[in-house]
Structures are given as structure tokens and as C-alpha cells.
Amino acid sequence: MIFGVGIDIIEIERVKKAVQRSPRFLGQVFTEAEIADCAQKPDYFGSLAVRFAAKEAVSKALGITMWVERWKQIEIKQMAHIPVVTLAEDMLSAAEEQGVVTVHISLSHDKTQAVAFAVAEK
Numbered sequence: 001m002i003f004g005v006g007i008d009i010i011e012i013e014r015v016k017k018a019v020q021r022s023p024r025f026l027g028q029v030f031t032e033a034e035i036a037d038c039a040q041k042p043d044y045f046g047s048l049a050v051r052f053a054a055k056e057a058v059s060k061a062l063g064i065t066m067w068v069e070r071w072k073q074i075e076i077k078q079m080a081h082i083p084v085v086t087l088a089e090d091m092l093s094a095a096e097e098q099g100v101v102t103v104h105i106s107l108s109h110d111k112t113q114a115v116a117f118a119v120a121e122k
Contacts, residue, residue, distance in 0.1 A: 003099065
């Protein structure tokens with residue numbers, strides 16, 4: 001049963017500027033594993049941007065407001081070329097309280113924009 005859906009789109013340039021303006025941005029928003037994974041991709045900023053969009057889409061699907069402490073509580077990993085959502089701490093607790101058992105995610109980006117669509121399943 002579907003609990004909620006979420007979608008987000010972001011301009012890749014916006015994420016690139018945020019990283020260049022404040023190097024702390026990476027550590028505040030992304031886990032070490034996400035940063036390492038994106039660093040191996042040919043389109044580093046596109047990979048970061050699509051994960052940023054994914055985190056927003058997941059929070060919308062769960063109906064949870066995001067703030068700085070929660071960004072790293074949503075991790076987007078690639079398992080055999082399939083994006084997988086891992087929740088931790090507050091985000092995991094909130095999902096469990098609502099009966100959410102998994103969050104499905106679809107990601108895409110081109111040269112200028114990144115988009116993510118999430119479905120929270122009970």
C-alpha cells in the first residue's frame with residue numbers, strides 16, 4: 001500500500017554553486033559514502049544534485065519537513081545500478097511510526113537539471 005509520494009527537481013548549477021561557495025555544504029547534506037560514490041561518476045555535480053533531489057523527494061513522500069540535521073539521515077546508494085534509500089535516526093523512526101517499510105526511488109539528470117521521484121510503501 002502506498003503511504004506517500006514525493007518529487008523534486010533542481011538545477012545542477014545550484015548545487016555546484018553551493019559546493020563552491022561553502023565546502024561545508026557537502027558534509028552537511030551528504031554522507032561520506034555518497035560523496036565518495038559521486039566522486040567516481042563522470043558528472044560529479046549532476047550526481048550530487050540528483051541525490052539532493054532524492055532526499056527532498058523522500059522527505060515529501062514521508063511527509064517530514066527537512067532541516068540541516070536530517071539531510072544525512074537519508075542516504076542514497078547504488079546497488080547493482082539501482083538506487084536504494086537508507087534511512088537513519090529521526091527519519092527512520094518517523095517512517096517506522098507511520099508504518100513505512102520501504103521507500104522506492106527513481107533518479108534522472110541531464111546537463112542542467114536533476115529529478116527524483118519517491119514512493120513510500122506501507
